[in-house]
Amino acid sequence: MSLRLEMLQVARLAPNVLGEATDSVRNFLHSLQNPDGGFNDRAGNSDLYYTAFALEALIALREQLPVESVTRYLQSFGDGATLDFVHLACLARAWASVSTDHVHAATRDAITTSIESHRTPDGGYDSIPNSKDGTLYGCFLAWGTYQDLVREMPNPQNMVACIQSLRAQDGGYANQKNLPMGLTPSTAAAATLLRQLGENVPDTLGQWLLARCRPEGGFFATPMAPLPDLLSTATALHALAGMHVDFSAAKEPCLDFIDTLWSSKGGFYGTWEDDVLDCEYTFYALLALGHLSY
Numbered sequence: 001m002s003l004r005l006e007m008l009q010v011a012r013l014a015p016n017v018l019g020e021a022t023d024s025v026r027n028f029l030h031s032l033q034n035p036d037g038g039f040n041d042r043a044g045n046s047d048l049y050y051t052a053f054a055l056e057a058l059i060a061l062r063e064q065l066p067v068e069s070v071t072r073y074l075q076s077f078g079d080g081a082t083l084d085f086v087h088l089a090c091l092a093r094a095w096a097s098v099s100t101d102h103v104h105a106a107t108r109d110a111i112t113t114s115i116e117s118h119r120t121p122d123g124g125y126d127s128i129p130n131s132k133d134g135t136l137y138g139c140f141l142a143w144g145t146y147q148d149l150v151r152e153m154p155n156p157q158n159m160v161a162c163i164q165s166l167r168a169q170d171g172g173y174a175n176q177k178n179l180p181m182g183l184t185p186s187t188a189a190a191a192t193l194l195r196q197l198g199e200n201v202p203d204t205l206g207q208w209l210l211a212r213c214r215p216e217g218g219f220f221a222t223p224m225a226p227l228p229d230l231l232s233t234a235t236a237l238h239a240l241a242g243m244h245v246d247f248s249a250a251k252e253p254c255l256d257f258i259d260t261l262w263s264s265k266g267g268f269y270g271t272w273e274d275d276v277l278d279c280e281y282t283f284y285a286l287l288a289l290g291h292l293s294y
Contacts, residue, residue, distance in 0.1 A: 002147035003140075003196065004056070004096055007238065010290035011060035017255065017289045021262070025282065026061050028266025029054055032279055033066060037073030042276045046073065048083070048090040054279035055097035060286045070098055079110035085118050085127040089141040096148035108149040115145050116154065123155070124162025134162040135175045136186045139193060160199055163190055172208050184212045184221050184232040188239035195242050206245035209236045217253030229271045230261055234284035237291040251292050258285055258292075 001009070015022045032039045032054055038046025039054035051073065058065055074095055080088045092111055095103050118125050124134015125142040139159050146153040153159075168174040172182020173190035187209060194201045212219045218228025219236040233254060240247045261269045267277030268285035 003144045003192070004093060004148060006242075007287055008056060008060055010238065010241070011056070011283065011286040012062065013290035013293040014060060014286040015062075016293040021266075022061060024264070024266035025286075026058070026063050026266075028277070029057050029061075029063070029279055029282065030066075031266075033069070036076075037066070037069035037071070039279055042278050048077070048087045048094060050279050052090040052093040052097070053283045055094055057279055057283040057286055059097060060283070060290075065098065067098055070094070071102060074098065074102075079107045080114060081110070083114075085115070085125075085129075085138070086141065088114055089145045092145045092148040100148070100150060103149070108151060112146060112149060112151050115142050118142070120162065122162045122165060123158030123160070125159070133165075133177055134159070136163065136166055136173060136189045136193075137175055139163060140189045143193060143196065156197060160194070160197055163193055166190065170208075171202075171204055181222055182208070184209065184219055185235045188232075188235035191239040192242055201243055206240060206243050209240055210245070210247065210250070212236060213247075213250050213254070215253065217250070217255070217257030219254075227271050227273065228257060230258070230268060230281050230284045230288065231270065233257065234288040234291075237288050241291050254288065255292050258288055261285065 018025060034040060034046045036046050039051040041047035041050045055065060074091065077083060077091055080091050083091060088111055118127065118129060118138065120126050120131050120134040122134055125138035126135050127138050139162060143153065165177055166173050168182035169180045170182055172187040174182050175186045187205060191201050191205050214220065214228055219232040220228050221232045237247065263269065263277055265277060267282045269277060270281040
C-alpha cells in the first residue's frame, strides 16, 4: 500500500472521534478553496502544497471532492516544468487524490524525470538541485511521487543506504547527515520508509519515539523543543502503529492535546503558539485522531 493510501486509511477513522464536529471540519476545508480551484496557503493564496493536504483531508472525511474545479487548477501546471521539487511532489499527490486517469503518460514521465534529476550521489534525493547528500524529506517525497504516479522508482534499494546514513548520534534520524540529535518527524519518516522498502526497522526506534511524548499528551520534535506539535504527534503515532509498538498509554493524553488545538471554526492549529488555521495541520489532526480512535 502506498504512503498516501496508508495514511488515508487511518485518517478515515477520525470522524469516530470528531463526532458532531466532523461537519465543522468539512465546512472549514471547503471554505479554503479559491475560485481558481486551488486551496489556500497560510496567506490565503492558492498553493499546490496546501491543495494536496486539503484534498486528502476531504477524502478522509468521505466528502465529495470538487473534481472539476480542482482538475482545472492542476491542469494549469502542465507537466510541472516550472515547479520546484516539493511542489512537483504535491502536484503528483493532488492528481492521485483526483484521479491519475486524468494524467497523460507523458506528464507522469516528465514529473518523475524532474524528480529523478534531484537524485543525489548517495542514492537519496534532496529538494535542492545538485546536492551531494540526500535528505529524509527528499526521499519521502520522491518515494511518494513515484507511488502516486504509479511508476517504479529506479533502484529504490540505493535509497536505503542514504536513509541509514542519516542516523543521528542519539539513535534517531535527522534530515541531514552527521547530526547529534534526531528529529521526531525525520525518525518517523525513516521508520515508515524502511518498512515500505522491506527493510528492517531498528527495534530501538519505537522507544526513541515514545520518549518524545510528554506525559500530558503530544510529541516534541526534539527533547529541547519548548512545545509539542501536531506534525510530530501525527507522524510519530503513524510510525509507531506501523512498527506495532504499543502506545495505548499515550492515547488519552494525546486526544486531550489535539483537542486543545481545535478551533470552533473547524480547523486545527499546529501548536499552541500558532494563530493561523490551515488544511495541512487539519489533515495531520485527522491522521493522529485516526490512530487514537482504536
